[in-house]
Amino acid sequence: MRRLFPVTDETAAPDSGGMPGEDGRGGAGREWSLAELAAAYAYPRAGSGGPVPWLRANMVSTLDGAAQHDGRSQPISSATDMRIFGTLRALADVVVVGAQTVRQEGYRPARARAEFAETREAAGQGPAPAIAVVSASLDLDFSLPLFTSPLVPTLILTGASAAPDRLAAAEKAGARVVTAGDGIGVDPARAVQALAGLGHTRLLTEGGPRLLGQLVAAGVLDELCLTVSPMLTAGDAQRIAGGPAVAVPQSFRLLSVLEEDGFLFTRYGRS
Numbered sequence: 001m002r003r004l005f006p007v008t009d010e011t012a013a014p015d016s017g018g019m020p021g022e023d024g025r026g027g028a029g030r031e032w033s034l035a036e037l038a039a040a041y042a043y044p045r046a047g048s049g050g051p052v053p054w055l056r057a058n059m060v061s062t063l064d065g066a067a068q069h070d071g072r073s074q075p076i077s078s079a080t081d082m083r084i085f086g087t088l089r090a091l092a093d094v095v096v097v098g099a100q101t102v103r104q105e106g107y108r109p110a111r112a113r114a115e116f117a118e119t120r121e122a123a124g125q126g127p128a129p130a131i132a133v134v135s136a137s138l139d140l141d142f143s144l145p146l147f148t149s150p151l152v153p154t155l156i157l158t159g160a161s162a163a164p165d166r167l168a169a170a171e172k173a174g175a176r177v178v179t180a181g182d183g184i185g186v187d188p189a190r191a192v193q194a195l196a197g198l199g200h201t202r203l204l205t206e207g208g209p210r211l212l213g214q215l216v217a218a219g220v221l222d223e224l225c226l227t228v229s230p231m232l233t234a235g236d237a238q239r240i241a242g243g244p245a246v247a248v249p250q251s252f253r254l255l256s257v258l259e260e261d262g263f264l265f266t267r268y269g270r271s
Contacts, residue, residue, distance in 0.1 A: 034115050037087045040256065041225070041267070043202045053196040055096075055203040056223035057212055058088050059240040063230060066237035067209050071104050076229040080260045085206075088225060090116035092129045092204035094155065094195055098211035099135035102146065107131065109150035126152050129204070132178070132195060133157065134211055136185040138166035142173035150174075155198075157191050159184045188218035213243030216250065223269050224252060230262035 032040075043054055061067055062076050069075040077085075089095060090113050097107060112127040120127065131146060132155040140147070140156075147154050147170070156170050159181035170177055178198070180191040195203060205215060215221045226240070252268035259265070 034083070034087060034090075037084060038091060038116070038119060040258070041084070041088060041091060043091060051201040053192050053201045053203060054222050055192055055205065055215065055220055056088070056225060057205045057207070057215070057221055057240075058085060058225045058227075059207055059212065060227040060229055061240050062233050062237075063228065064232050064234065065239050066233040066235065067207070067240045068237050069233050069235075073105070076231050076233070077227070078229070078261065078263050081227045081229075081263060081265070084225070084227070084265055086113065088204055089129055090120070091202060093125060093200035093202040094130045094132050094204070096132045096134060096157070096191070096195070096203060096205040096211070098208045099133055099137075099140060100210065101206065101208035102133055102140065104208070107133075107146050108144075109146055109154065110152075112151055125202075128152060130155055130200070132191075132200075133175075134186050134191065136162065138162055138170055140170070142169050142175070147173040147175050155195075157186050157194070159186055186214075188215050188220050192220050207240065209238040209240055209242040213241040216241050217243060217246055219250070221270070223255075223267065226266045226268065228264040228266065 043056075046052070059067060060073050060077055060081060062069075066076065067073065089110055095110060101107070110128040110131060117127065128151045130152045131150065133140065133146075134157045136159055138156065138158060142148075154175045156175050156177050157180045158167075158177060160179050161182075161184045162177075167177055178191075178194050180194045181187040192203065195201075205212065212221075251271040253271045255267040255269050257264055257266050
C-alpha cells in the first residue's frame with residue numbers, strides 16, 4: 001500500500017519501516033500493519049470541551065459509480081478494502097446501518113478484535129462497537145445473531161410512531177430501541193445526538209445508499225472514506241448515496257489517498 005498524496009502529520013500512518021514502497025506495500029515490500037492503518041484513520045482528537053460527535057461513512061464504488069453488484073458490495077471490494085473496513089469498525093463506538101443493508105448484506109454483530117483490544121480499552125471503549133440499525137418499519141428478522149447474540153446489545157433507531165408490536169419484538173430479542181424522530185422515520189440529526197447521548201461520539205456508517213443520502217441531505221456527515229474499485233459494472237446499480245438531490249452541492253476536502261492493486265482508498269473531510 002502506498003501513499004500517493006501528502007497528508008498531515010495527524011492523518012499519516014507512522015513511519016515505522018520507511019515510507020510505503022513502490023511495490024504498493026509499506027516499507028521494504030511489507031504490508032501496512034493494523035496499527036498503522038488505525039493511525040492513518042484515527043478520529044479527530046477531542047477538544048477542550050470534550051468529545052463531540054464525528055460521523056464518518058465507509059463506502060465502495062466502481063469506476064462507473066456502482067456501489068453494489070447483484071445487490072451486494074462484496075463483489076467490488078478487495079482484501080485490503082476489507083482490512084480497512086475492519087480497522088474503521090475497530091475505531092468506532094457504533095456502526096450505523098440501514099435496515100435494507102442489514103437484510104441484503106446479512107449483517108452480523110461486530111466482533112472483538114484482539115489486535116485492537118488495548119487501543120479500545122485505552123480509548124474507554126467496549127470490546128466491540130455496537131451496531132445501530134436505522135428502521136422506520138422495524139421489518140427485521142429478530143431471530144438473527146445480530147439481535148440474539150451480539151457482544152454488545154444492538155441498537156435500533158426509529159421514530160416515535162413505530163408499530164408497538166414491532167417495538168415489543170425488538171426489545172424481546174434484546175435490542176435497545178432509541179427514538180430519534182417524532183413520526184415514523186428517523187431524523188438524522190436527532191439520531192447523531194441520541195447516539196452521542198449514549199456515549200457514542202465516534203460514529204461510522206456503512207450505508208446503504210438510501211441512509212447515506214439521508215445523512216448527506218441532513219448535513220450531518222463529517223467524513224467520507226471511499227474506496228474506488230478499478231472495476232466497471234454498467235447496469236443500474238445504486239450510487240453510494242441515493243434519494244433527493246441537495247439544493248447546493250456540499251464540498252469536502254481530500255485528506256489522504258492510499259493505493260494498492262489499482263484500488264484507491266480515499267478520505268474526504270467536510271470543508
